[in-house]
Amino acid sequence: MEVVICSHPDHIGPIAADYVESLISTKPAAVLGVATGSSPLGLYEELGKRVAAGKLSLSRARAFMLDEYVGLPADHPERYRTFIERHFVEPTDIPSTSVFGPDGAAEDMEAACAAYEEAIHKAGGIDLQILGVGTDGHIAFNEPGSSLASRTRLKSLMEQTRKDNARFFDDDIDQVPHHCVTQGVGTILEARHLVLLASGKGKAEAIKGVVEGPVSAVCTGSALQLHPTATVIIDEEAASLLTYASYYRFAYENKPEWQRV
Ligand code: GLP
Numbered sequence: 001m002e003v004v005i006c007s008h009p010d011h012i013g014p015i016a017a018d019y020v021e022s023l024i025s026t027k028p029a030a031v032l033g034v035a036t037g038s039s040p041l042g043l044y045e046e047l048g049k050r051v052a053a054g055k056l057s058l059s060r061a062r063a064f065m066l067d068e069y070v071g072l073p074a075d076h077p078e079r080y081r082t083f084i085e086r087h088f089v090e091p092t093d094i095p096s097t098s099v100f101g102p103d104g105a106a107e108d109m110e111a112a113c114a115a116y117e118e119a120i121h122k123a124g125g126i127d128l129q130i131l132g133v134g135t136d137g138h139i140a141f142n143e144p145g146s147s148l149a150s151r152t153r154l155k156s157l158m159e160q161t162r163k164d165n166a167r168f169f170d171d172d173i174d175q176v177p178h179h180c181v182t183q184g185v186g187t188i189l190e191a192r193h194l195v196l197l198a199s200g201k202g203k204a205e206a207i208k209g210v211v212e213g214p215v216s217a218v219c220t221g222s223a224l225q226l227h228p229t230a231t232v233i234i235d236e237e238a239a240s241l242l243t244y245a246s247y248y249r250f251a252y253e254n255k256p257e258w259q260r261v
Helices: 009-026 041-052 080-089 109-122 159-168 185-189 201-211 220-226 245-253
Strands: 002-006 031-034 062-065 067-069 128-131 153-156 179-182 193-198 230-235
Touching (some): 002 009, 009 193, 041 080, 062 109, 067 080, 220 230
Parallel strands (some): 031 128, 193 230
């Protein structure tokens, strides 16, 4: 796992954007995996800037979302599809029709989840998956106890996750749905490159679990340790509990030229 520790949280977005830009330069029709939450906002903003500057085009790219709430009306501003439209589609030139997400309103959820897995497969799989991490170490909405081999499915949300996300729902936990549909850990692990972003003290425990903790269903982000190409881009605060932080810094700063993006 490559751990990139940034001296300022504002550096996370541009560094992550370099990975996306590098992929698109060799594969303009790449398949991206996009995440919601506050962690990828700096990345999406930076991608928007690069598109506006003519340095990057996502016009031929496609994207698949990680997860979606169940039970929010189609026009709800906090539906993840709406979030991705607002923060990723609008600032870049990716066509809205090239962005896909799990159907949180499907009548036959099992069939819809299987169809979503099939759509990712048919697109050739995900080249680069952007991830955030929950305070309990979850990736997408794979809460503690999720099988590390899980696929896209319906999940119940933990009280802590609903509390964390209440800030997007007028600070009212009662408005936060109890259920979601999420890519499984097994689905996520099939992406060719995983790029996880996190900042702040509140994420330090989760990052410790992701990078140095035992691989465990209790912290589904720790499954990144099983992936051959995972990059974790964090700030000093999120890195504050890492035992080997100085080694990760050294390894990143002394990365051979041919591995740099
Ligand atoms: C939600 C999303 C996750 C995201 C997490 C962290 O639970 N389903 O994909 O990683 O929030 O969000 P934030 O980046 O706002 O801390």
